Amino acid sequence: MSLPRFTPTPDGSPTPAMVEAYRRDGFLIIDGFKTPAECDALRARTHGLVENFDPATVASIFEASGSQSHAADRYFQESGDKMRFFFEKGAFGPTGELVRDKHGALNKIGHAMHDLDPVFEAFSRDQRLAALAKGLGIADPGLIQSMIIFKPPQIGGEVNCHQDATFLHTEPVSVTGFWFALEDADETNGCLIGIPGVHAGGLRELFQYQGDKLVMTKLGEKDWPAEREVCLAAPKGTLVVLHGLAPHRSAPNASPRSREAYALHVIDRQTRWSPGNWLRRAPEMPVRGF
Numbered sequence: 001m002s003l004p005r006f007t008p009t010p011d012g013s014p015t016p017a018m019v020e021a022y023r024r025d026g027f028l029i030i031d032g033f034k035t036p037a038e039c040d041a042l043r044a045r046t047h048g049l050v051e052n053f054d055p056a057t058v059a060s061i062f063e064a065s066g067s068q069s070h071a072a073d074r075y076f077q078e079s080g081d082k083m084r085f086f087f088e089k090g091a092f093g094p095t096g097e098l099v100r101d102k103h104g105a106l107n108k109i110g111h112a113m114h115d116l117d118p119v120f121e122a123f124s125r126d127q128r129l130a131a132l133a134k135g136l137g138i139a140d141p142g143l144i145q146s147m148i149i150f151k152p153p154q155i156g157g158e159v160n161c162h163q164d165a166t167f168l169h170t171e172p173v174s175v176t177g178f179w180f181a182l183e184d185a186d187e188t189n190g191c192l193i194g195i196p197g198v199h200a201g202g203l204r205e206l207f208q209y210q211g212d213k214l215v216m217t218k219l220g221e222k223d224w225p226a227e228r229e230v231c232l233a234a235p236k237g238t239l240v241v242l243h244g245l246a247p248h249r250s251a252p253n254a255s256p257r258s259r260e261a262y263a264l265h266v267i268d269r270q271t272r273w274s275p276g277n278w279l280r281r282a283p284e285m286p287v288r289g290f
């Protein structure tokens with residue numbers, strides 16, 4: 001099975017067929033939403049950020065102790081309104097040295113690229129995207145989270161099957177993912193894999209603060225119907241819209257090609273933001289729209 005693919009309308013607003021596919025599948029694939037030049041500009045900006053980033057400033061957080069250390073937890077927990085750099089597992093050796101060039105060792109940068117960097121802001125605050133979000137039913141969009149995902153060659157790790165509303169929860173659920181392929185993504189380099197039509201079944205896990213600890217709570221059935229998985233191959237420039245309850249994952253990237261993507265998450269500010277969410281922003285950085 002494969003999902004329908006669409007091409008963008010001139011002003012970005014979805015056609016009735018796009019809205020129908022999104023409601024039915026929980027996914028909407030729009031090829032060529034961004035031009036190759038727009039993708040290249042975002043990649044060039046990203047590589048500039050990485051060039052200016054000194055891994056030594058965070059090596060002590062990640063080395064040896066692994067990602068479960070208190071310092072690593074805080075580095076993540078405080079990243080909601082910052083641009084922070086996260087490494088792949090195994091990027092550091094036992095002595096705290098990077099085992100490969102930093103450009104090929106990073107997992108992601110997040111989580112407020114869209115507010116803190118002008119190039120990311122322009123890519124994100126695209127009025128065609130605003131029209132698309134509105135047409136998909138987001139009444140008062142708020143740009144809550146953004147990240148560049150590297151999925152580097154050979155060590156790009158897998159992401160387990162999840163729903164985005166597990167991590168960015170509102171009542172009712174409103175989070176919507178806008179995932180852009182900045183390079184061709186296919187089965188060989190760890191493209192998105194989704195399970196269409198399951199989003200109507202509700203939220204299965206919730207990742208929230210309990211006191212000062214982040215805890216994953218089971219809400220529903222554990223196993224996803226893997227036999228219904230579809231590969232969401234995405235040529236460069238493709239936008240995949242993900243409903244907040246649509247389960248998705250990605251495989252490791254064992255290929256020699258990178259698979260860079262940009263993910264922007266939007267909530268509806270007419271819903272109630274769950275105060276236990278991991279993502280926190282300083283009062284001087286309120287959630288803004290498109």
Ligand code: FE2
Nearest residue numbers: 162163164248
């Ligand atoms: Fe996700």
